[in-house]
Amino acid sequence: MNNYADDSLALHTDLYEINMMKTYWETGKAEQRAVFEVYFRKHPFNNGYAIFTGLERVINYLENLAFSETDIAYLREVTDYPEEFLDYLKNFKFKGSVRSMLEGEVCFANEPLMQIEGTLAECQLIETAILNIINFQTLIATKASRVRNVCGDDKLSEFGSRRAQELDASLWGTRAAYIGGFDSTSNVRAGKLFDLPISGTHAHAMVQAFRSDYDAFKSYAKTHKDCVFLVDTYDTLRSGVPNAIRVAREMGDQINFVGVRIDSGDITYLSKQIRQMLDEAGFEDAIIVASNDLDEKTILNLKMQGAKIDSWGVGTQLITAYDQPALGAVYKLCAIEDDNGELVPTMKISSSPEKTTTPGKKQVWRIMRNSDGKSEGDYVTFDTEDPREEDSIFMFHPTYHYINKTVKNFTARPVLHTIFQDGVLEYDVHPDVHTIKQYSADSLDLLWNEYKRMLNPEPYPVDLSQDLYDSKVASIQAIKKRVNAIKDNEEE
């Protein structure tokens, strides 16, 4: 790895972003105002919702965004950018505005999670890092939420650091997992940096090092108050558990015998046998921890089989989002300044309908029934609309209009909040991670279970306001007319 005197995240971007900045800069468009929005098109893991995370790191990134001396020197070396453009980059600072969902918010496909308004140049530069952060963190928080859904009140520990896609992923991934519903992490640095509860047992290596379950457990017990013994190194039922019980008895009040962990074999069978052995020995309160390539599907299955597990350690499958390793959120231009200095909606049409964007600078409203607070759906409007001023709103499916309803007696909560205004951080609350976790649990409570079930959840309504829908249809027609006129001209 090359050693430079300094480093920054300004170059944590795709080359094409800086190339586009250069084009904007040379053609006088760099300062033109634009609005970009982040959204994903499909829920990860076929889930019915996602948990938005990543804002804390995005704030940190934007606050510190500047090209360092060596960033500029590197660009000078490897590109043909002229000195004037490098000077422009040297003086670059983020001066845009950001509106975003708060961390822990329940979010859905095809609605903006974050909105950036700024100059074309600055909006373009930050695309890669923003997607990098939000895609990963939101994915892991959602996976964690799925695991939490099948676990009820059981304890959940995140064990994935050794398998995560490198150091950053284990760190921010475990923070996301905590927000999504995990109780603790085994990563001590994550505990320190984010104030996460940390937890840990011991590995097979220690049992091997002492050459016997008894010697290992006894030694651990003499050096620790809280003890969870790993009982499957040699023979779970004939050696591991009996020796754990023996040490617990011998040490008595000198230790807190929390329980045992199993990490291989048939978890249902073993846990039932172990429960019986612990109970018969008088350790009814001792818990059984299970680990070994667990995910929400295996845990659900084990629970259906009646496995007697109180606490789950989940690593690889969670931290790598094994069954869907990327979220796929995109960053799309939705409004741009015209020659009169007005922001006007803009859109991209694609031959695949799901890739057609919705034009305009938007707000997302969570519509909740006043009778019980439950969510009726999300209502996406222009940012100038305010459904709080209406007595009733007509919500219709953006493709199948016959699926519709008129909602009365509702509360509309805006979901996008101002984070930066013209480069100044307005949302300087920096809620602690426990508050974020609680916020997430509370916003999930407002969803009917039909949207939360793991298998084939009901699609949650994300509807467009009439104005937004009409504008989208009008834009599509206008673009088609323009393209046809150009084609006709060429053919003449």
Ligand SMILES: Nc1ncnc2c1ncn2[C@@H]1O[C@H](COP(=O)(O)OP(=O)(O)OP(=O)(O)O)[C@@H](O)[C@H]1O
């Ligand atoms: N009763 C069960 N029903 C369904 N899946 C189970 C059950 N018991 C264990 N599993 C899961 O089956 C998978 C394989 O378990 P197994 O004991 O064969 O692990 P292993 O990978 O061979 O062991 P090791 O980790 O020592 O290599 C793991 O994902 C485990 O969580």
Ligand SMILES: O=P(O)(O)OC[C@H]1O[C@H](OP(=O)(O)OP(=O)(O)O)[C@H](O)[C@@H]1O
């Ligand atoms: O299975 P995960 O969900 O990733 O949980 C973390 C795993 O890490 C440890 O195993 P280790 O890495 O020592 O290897 P092992 O698979 O042989 O147990 C631990 O015993 C778990 O099995």
Ligand SMILES: O=C(O)c1cccnc1
């Ligand atoms: O504390 C544990 O038991 C643990 C931590 C990380 C990975 N496997 C197990």
